[in-house]
Structures are given as structure tokens and as C-alpha cells.
Amino acid sequence: MIPLSVPNLKGNELKYVTEAVEAEWVSTGGSFINKFENNLAEYLNVNQAVACQSGTAGLHLALRLAGVKAGEEILVPTLTFIAAVNPVKYMGAAPVFLDCDESLCIDVDKLEKFCETECTLTEAGLVHNKTGKNIRALVVVHIFGNLADMERLMQVAEKYNLKVIEDATEALGTYYTEGKYDGKHAGTIGDFGVYSFNGNKIITTGGGGMLIAKQDELANKARYLSTQAKNDDLYYIHDEVGYNYRMTNLQAALGVAQLEQLEGFINTKTANYNLYKDKISGIQGLSIMEFRDGTRPNHWFYSLLIDDEKFGMDRDTLLVKLNAMGVQTRPIWGLIHQQKPYLKNDAYQIETANRSINSILNLPCSSNLTSEEVLQVIETIKNLKS
Numbered sequence: 001m002i003p004l005s006v007p008n009l010k011g012n013e014l015k016y017v018t019e020a021v022e023a024e025w026v027s028t029g030g031s032f033i034n035k036f037e038n039n040l041a042e043y044l045n046v047n048q049a050v051a052c053q054s055g056t057a058g059l060h061l062a063l064r065l066a067g068v069k070a071g072e073e074i075l076v077p078t079l080t081f082i083a084a085v086n087p088v089k090y091m092g093a094a095p096v097f098l099d100c101d102e103s104l105c106i107d108v109d110k111l112e113k114f115c116e117t118e119c120t121l122t123e124a125g126l127v128h129n130k131t132g133k134n135i136r137a138l139v140v141v142h143i144f145g146n147l148a149d150m151e152r153l154m155q156v157a158e159k160y161n162l163k164v165i166e167d168a169t170e171a172l173g174t175y176y177t178e179g180k181y182d183g184k185h186a187g188t189i190g191d192f193g194v195y196s197f198n199g200n201k202i203i204t205t206g207g208g209g210m211l212i213a214k215q216d217e218l219a220n221k222a223r224y225l226s227t228q229a230k231n232d233d234l235y236y237i238h239d240e241v242g243y244n245y246r247m248t249n250l251q252a253a254l255g256v257a258q259l260e261q262l263e264g265f266i267n268t269k270t271a272n273y274n275l276y277k278d279k280i281s282g283i284q285g286l287s288i289m290e291f292r293d294g295t296r297p298n299h300w301f302y303s304l305l306i307d308d309e310k311f312g313m314d315r316d317t318l319l320v321k322l323n324a325m326g327v328q329t330r331p332i333w334g335l336i337h338q339q340k341p342y343l344k345n346d347a348y349q350i351e352t353a354n355r356s357i358n359s360i361l362n363l364p365c366s367s368n369l370t371s372e373e374v375l376q377v378i379e380t381i382k383n384l385k386s
Contacts, residue, residue, distance in 0.1 A: 002377060004328040005200040005301070008368040009254075011261045016253035028227065030249025036256050037210070040195075043259065044185045046212055050222045051247035051255075055169040055196030055209035059139070060087040061222045061245065062192035062211060066137045066163040068093050073128055075114075075138040075162070077106045078337045079353040084141050084167045085336050096128065096135070097337040097347035103292055104303070104332075104356060105148035106140050108156060114348050115160045126160045130346065137163035142171035142186045144362075145202070145300035146291050150189045151180050157190075164190030169209070171195075172202055173266050173298035187212055197251075202265055202300050202367065203258035205251035265367035269299040272374050276302055276363065279378045283385060285311025289360070303332075304361045312385065319361055321384050327377050330362045 020032055033051050041049040052058050068074065070092030076085050078097040088095045098114065101107040119135065120127050126135040138157055140148050150166075157164045168174075168187030172195050175185040187193025193212035197205040213219040224230075229242025247255075277288040289303035308314045313321075315331065322329045335357060337347035364377055 001326045001328060002364045002369070002373050003366060004330055004362065004364055006366045006368070007199055007204045008261070008265060008366065009204075009258075010368070012257040013254050016257050017250055020249050020253045025249045027248055028244075028246035030252070032249050032252035032256055033247055036205075036247075036252040036259070039256060039259050040210055041212075043262070044188055044212065045183075046188055047216055048219050050211040050213075050219055050226065051252060052209045052211055052222075052226050052245045053247055054083075054207055055167070055194050055198070056083045056087060057226070057243070057245040058194035058196075058209040058211040059084065059165065059167060060090050060243070061225055062165045062194055062213075063087055063091050063093070063137065064225065065213065065218045065222060066165060066191060068136050071133060072136045073131065073133045074136060075111065076336075077139070077141050077353075078335045078347060078350055079104060079333065079356060080141040080143065080167070080336065081169075081333055082336055082339065084139055084169075085342070088139070089341070093136070094131075094133070095336075095342065095345050097342070097345060097350065099348070099350045100143070100353045100356065101149075102352065103146050103148070104143040104289075105146060106153070107352065108149050108152045110349055111138070111153065112156045115156060118348065119160070121160055126162060128346075135160075135162065137165055139165045139167055140190070141167040141169075142174060144289075144303060145171045145174050145186075145298040146289075147171065147174055147176065147186050147295045147297070149292070150176075154189065164192075166190040166193040168193050169196030169198075170201070170300050171298060173262055173296075175296055176294060177296050178294040190214070192218075197255060197258070202269070202298055203255065203262055205247065205255040205258070208247045208251045208255065266298050268367050268369070269365060272365065272369055272371065273299040273302055275371055275374050276378070279375070280304070280381070283311070283378075283382060285309070286381070300365070302363045302365045304329075304363050306359050306361065308359075315358055315361055318381075318384065322361075322380065325380050325384075327380050328364060332357050332360045332362070
């Protein structure tokens, strides 16, 4: 079996975890948590980062810090993992679903059109004409490590007074190489950015996440809330409702070791992406999805685009056959506005997302995937076509 995306734990992971165990700092205190936060902040060129238990926890904190209130609405993509949207419900708010463009990231044209034609900008903020509810924020997801069109998106957000929360859980290491945000990393452009270190991400802590805030006082507030809103290190005084969202020292020890290897992981994934792209271009009906121009993507996932008629096989048939032959593949997520918990929520002109979910497979992309294994995947696909 060639797996889809598995951890690469060949650096200092065991050494650092052993240090944490020997020091008996294994829970939500210890030196590796601070070190991981500081090292990631330095990598991203931001003032500070806040370690938490998951990307989902980071998104929940970001929404709270953005001032989201029960009864408000939040603009979200429908094509993403459901964890990007569930925290909206945690806040008692309602998602409004938007379409993607050909990059699979949020369609900024439709975002702007929705704000212009379906809403009214008031002194209190943007109001959805259909529901009369205030729209507080926008969650943008950098799908598979591909940056959304942040330059245009931020212009729309500023015009309509929307807080921007970047779900960069798949995009650590992706950054702009030109334009207004040249050198800016995914997750550092909006008001908040969130990263995930789940087992299949480009670096992993087993489970875990990190929150970035443009304002230092909000980052400090996130750290406070993530530790049950504890006012001091000695007395159990709590002025707010907080959460058990702090990352453990064991997880952070893994994270420090993983971050040391991140650029090497990206180099490997980039080389494998280019090999896939070159070889698959010769197979009729198949192609590898491009990443946005003017960026250095982390190439987290490789998306195979399938033209059923030209290739002679639909996505689901190809998926079943590849998995049966030892090549693990995965379809794109089911659209969230079609999921049972969200059937009653508004969705605006969903078109591209409907087409995309039936024509994309994700191919093996681990950072320890060898070029020989890439060629084996491609040869398996060729044999299925013939």
C-alpha cells in the first residue's frame, strides 16, 4: 500500500519527546510549548503564535476574538473540511455558504457580488437582507496548500467591514512571492490565522494547532482563554469562561522537531508534484491541478483532475480500483451546505463546487514518498486506462 499522507518522523522527534518525559513536563506546561510557539512565529515572521489542541480549537478562539455573537452570520466556503465551519455553530452563529473558483478556494467574485446585491452596509456592519442578521466575519480556507486570492479578498473585507479568519490548516509554508503581500505567509494576512498539526498535515504533533492574531493583545487573550481563562499562576481566579485548549508539552516537542524539517518536506513534496504533473500530462483525460501564480505553495495535496469522457472512467471507479491495487486515494469532501446539520443554512450560487467534487481525486503525497513510488502510482493509473 502506498498511503495517501502519513507522518514523516525521522528527525529529532524521539529525542525531544524523551527530554519532555524525562523532565516530567508532559501536559499543558513545559518549555517545548513556548519553544514551538516562538519558532513558528519566527518562521512566519509574526510577533507571536498561540499553541492549542487543534486547528478547530484555534478557529473557535478566532471567532470569539473576532467578536462573533449568537444570532449573527459568518461567510464560509462550502468546499472545505467541515471543521472549518463547525466552530461557527459553537458560537451560536449561522454560516452562509459561498462557492469556490477553479483553484478550489473561495470565489472572490461571488463574495463581492453577494455583499453588493444580497446585503446592506449599515453603521452597525454588513446586514444580510434576506435574514436581517449582521454578518460579522469571513472564514477563508487555503485549500490543499493553495493560497486564496487574498489581495482582492482583503479589499472586499475592508469595504464591507468583515473580520477575516484564515484557515491555513493545510497551508503552512505557503507564501506570496509577488504583489502586495510579497513574502507574507498564508495565515498572516487576515485578522487571524489558524494552522493544524493533525497526523496527515505537512508537519504533525499528532493533534494540535496554532493561532496567529494580527493584534498582540488578541493573541494574549487567546492564550488566556485557552488555559481556562486562568488569571494567574497560583490562585484559581477566573473572570471569563475559558477552554481547555492548550497544547501539551509532548505534542510541542514533536512540533519543534517537525518544524526543523519543514522546508525539506516542502522540497520533497514539490519535486514529487512536478513529477506527477509531468508524467500525468501524457495521459488523456487527466491532469494535476495547478497552484496559484505568484506564490510558493507547500504542495500539501496533489489533486488529480479527471475528465470522465476522455479518460474513460469516472472518479469513483478510479478511486475503488486504485485502492484495490494498493494506491490510497481520497475524494474531495462532501459539500458542507449539503450535510445534514447545515441543510437549512443559506448557500449562494454554488456552481463550481458542485462540479469539482465529482472530478477530483487526491493522490499519495507524503513527504517521505519516493520518486519510485510516484512512478508506481502513475504506472498503476496507466495500466487501469489500458
